[in-house]
Amino acid sequence: AKAFRKQLFKLSDRSGSLKFSRVARASRTENRINQNRLKSDDTFVLDDGFTCWVWIGSGASAAERGLGVSYAMKYLKDKNRPAFL
Secondary structure (H helix, E strand, C coil): CCCCCCEEEEEECCCCCCEEEEEEECCCCCCCCCHHHCCCCCEEEEECCCCEEEEECCCCCHHHHHHHHHHHHHHHHHCCCCCCC
16 A cells, blocks of 8 residues: 655635645655645645644634635545544
């Protein structure tokens, strides 16, 4: 089985509508994502293969703050993973 590589997703409404997109994926050799990828203006979801973390930046909009967990749950569902991670 292939080893899971950590992934970081961003939830942002900067363009005028909410977009959820992958912004980083850990390398095969070093399964890390640098903390400097987190920007205070947005909400982020980090999937480390065991846990799905939601990080809400201090400057995140009300929509980003309110929907971060919902987007994380949808991501887990779309990947056929349990919601209790």
